Amino acid sequence: MKNSMIEVEDFRKTYGNYVAVDGLSFDVKQGEIFGLLGPNGAGKTSTLECLEGLRAPNGGSLRVVGLNPVSEFRKLRNLIGVQLQSAGLPESITPDEAMKFFCAYHNVAPRFDLLERLGLIEKRNTQFYELSAGQQRRLVLALAVAHNPQVLFLDEPTAGLDVATRVELHGMMRELQAGGTTVILATHDMAEAEEMSDRVAILLQSRLVNIGTPMEITATGAGLTKISVRTQASSLSASGIAFPAVSQHTLKDEYSIYFSSDIGPTLSAMIAYIDAQGDTLIDLRVERPSLEDRFLEITNPGVAQ
Amino acid sequence: MNAFIHHFSFEFRAGIRNKQLLLMNYLFPLGFYLLMGFVMAEINPPFREDIIPAMLVFGILAATLLGIPDPLVNARENGIFRSYKINGIPSISILVIPALTTILHLVLVAVFITFTAPLFFRAPLPVNWLNYALIFVAMAFACAGLSVLIGVVSPSSRMTVLWSQLIFVPSMLLGGLMLPFSMLPEAARKFAQLLPATQAMNAFNGLAMGKVAAFSPWGSVIMLFASGVLAFGLAMYLFSWDSRNTTRRGHPLLALLVLLPYVVGIFMLA
Known part of the structure; x- marks a missing residue:
């Protein structure tokens, strides 16, 4: 000690x-x-x-x-x-x-x-x-x-x-x-x-x-993990697709961006959906909330994410 | 001791390297001395008799009152004292070392004035060298103490200029540098006796230059030393490491106590 x-x-x-x-x-x-x-x-x-x-x-x-x-x-x-x-x-x-x-x-x-x-x-x-x-x-x-x-x-x-x-x-x-x-x-x-x-x-x-x-x-924060996905045929850009534990969805530079509270079920469902559409995954990025995100969440509620 | 030497060495070099301090320590006193010597001694020949003590007193006033307080205020404002405190530099070093290095610069200026004035302007040399040196040290000590005290109690650079000028300007006009003390009106004499410059000129006249003093010259020397001791003591007591720290040990107006020896002198030496 x-x-x-x-x-x-x-x-x-x-x-x-x-x-x-x-x-x-x-x-x-x-x-x-x-x-x-x-x-x-x-x-x-x-x-x-x-x-x-x-x-x-x-x-x-x-x-x-x-x-x-x-x-x-x-x-x-x-x-x-x-x-x-x-x-x-x-x-x-x-x-x-x-x-x-x-x-x-x-x-x-x-x-x-x-x-x-x-x-x-x-x-x-x-x-x-x-x-x-x-x-x-x-x-x-x-x-x-x-x-x-x-x-x-x-x-x-x-x-x-x-x-x-x-x-x-x-x-x-x-x-x-x-x-x-x-x-x-x-x-x-x-x-x-x-x-x-x-x-x-x-x-x-x-x-x-x-x-x-x-x-x-x-x-200890809201715990939303950012998932950015890009596929060959942009099958995720269609509206109305729902994945488990996802609270937000946006599109940016050919990427579909999701905020998930539980990435396991979200990713499984997402990959299954891409496969089912006959599409191909090009890029997948998973970013856990940073200290800055958490800091903003604490010090300035509403600004975070 | 090693720390003191490094601190002293840096402060002494800063007195030459820093343009503002170089101006106040050397350029302003020596420039004014040469100007007064070449112009005033021609217009008013009796001024030759006073040129050495008068220009010494002027040099001391410029280097101390115009040179010491502002760097102290700036150092406090810029967090330099905080950094000094953290690194164990005692407040006594912060206050005394700039005064000592300024006095050392003044010794160089005094030597130049004393030995060139007879050559350039046919000025008489002192008749008592020991007293001459003693009065120089007393005046430099009193003014350095006063300047350090101004630096300690001034809340800003602007106020520092005001306080310094409140002593510098009357000293030039009434201190016996340009006009003999005996020619001043009675009320102005009393006020003039509150100024270190008046006391120094009186002591130089009576004890070093072979002239007649207007009042007790030894009393003047004692007053200068007493006010110097009081000024450094008050500066130590009122010193604050940090401009944002409001927990000062005493009210800044306590600094006015530095005039006490001169006030007592007015009554005792009348």
């Missing part, structure tokens, strides 16, 4: 009369990548900021690596790494200076190898404001992991990054995870959350509305 690196119990954060987070509870185990999802204003940033020790909670209890993030912040700061959503570096600092500067405050040797790995070594003497948005985010990430933190907080880590850098970053996250680092990932990118997270929590209007593995979360 792995240790809990983050324990959140009945956490509450308010700003005056505005309740940002209300009664949030979850825990994150060592080596887990935990996605924190929610629309803007759901309470993700407040939760992260309290876990990082930047703000004090108004109720409940928070422990990060067994420490209170507010009262034991001095001990905590060398155990956590944070990539803030804002750049958080002076305009005129160079990657080289930033690495020396931040590592010195963490009492570790500068990790220039990270600059190399993240493609910044040739820009090591370029001022921060002259770096591209992607380079700036990569530098902030390099600084966040330079002291080998036990818990890494990433707030929108891949926003503005090109595909190759995203892949590199995801690779780094997996390596850190393999080394035992716990990663808290706040993102709006559902594909990223689904691909990278072991578990995700969805916040909505200051409250936790769902938590589990991406597979568990997608399985």
Whole structure:
């Protein structure tokens, strides 16, 4: 049984009369990548900021690596790494200076190898404001992991990054995870959350509305699976054909698209129908509901599918 | 110590690399010095006697009041302090290191002015070098503290400019840089004594340049140091890591306490 690196119990954060987070509870185990999802204003940033020790909670209890993030912040700061959503570096600092500067405050040797790995070594003497948005985010990430933190907080880590850098970053996250680092990932990118997270929590209007593995979360929704079919003679495009468990049917680009709540009977009946019509199957695609579909279903009922 | 050195080294280089800071630390003070030397010393020859202390005081006012507060406010607004906090950079470093690096830039400017003014403008050199250096440090310390305090309590860049100009402009007009303190009307004198520039010029006249001070020059030195200590103390107390964090330890108006040594001085040194 792995240790809990983050324990959140009945956490509450308010700003005056505005309740940002209300009664949030979850825990994150060592080596887990935990996605924190929610629309803007759901309470993700407040939760992260309290876990990082930047703000004090108004109720409940928070422990990060067994420490209170507010009262034991001095001990905590060398155990956590944070990539803030804002750049958080002076305009005129160079990657080289930033690495020396931040590592010195963490009492570790500068990790220039990270600059190399993240493609910044040739820009090591370029001022921060002259770096591209992607380079700036990569530098902030390099600084966040330079002291080998036990818990890494990433707030929108891949926003503005090109595909190759995203892949590199995801690779780094997996390596850190393999080394035992716990990663808290706040993102709006559902594909990223689904691909990278072991578990995700969805916040909505200051409250936790769902938590589990991406597979568990997608399985708890309306559960409609998308089936796209194309046949030689387009026998499925005729109207009035009914298949078991199908709730919707549309036509798009020579494909008949069905949404089924139970794909076994639907597919059997569909293939039997195509055979019976003397038609030939050209393409068949089955797509289970994605985390994004489920997220939309939770946060914006009526928009999903 | 290693962390302090890296931080100091970065901030010092930023003072030259950043165009705004380069302007305030070097170009504006030295440009104004040369302009005043070539123009004012010709129009008003007695100004030669004051050019070294006056331009030193001007340089300090420009580099500190116009150079220090805005980067502090911008850093807070842009989340740089939050990033610093997470990485264990203490608030004392955030406040003191920019002040120290600015003072180091000012030392270079002071050396240039002090040794070129006699050559370029036939300005008299100080008669007491130790006091000259001491008053320079006291004035730089007081103004750096005041500037850091403005950066800490200003809610925005716009307000920073306003607060800085509230001290900078009267200092230029009433601080004894252009016009001797003794020529000011009585009411203006009292107000002028609230300004660090007036105290510095009085101390330079009485203790370093061989001229007569209008009031106690050692009192002026003590007031400058006292206000510097008070300013840094208040800045530490009122410091906030985050512009969105409303839990500040005290009301920003507490910053006005920085004037206390000067107010006491008006009565004690009258």
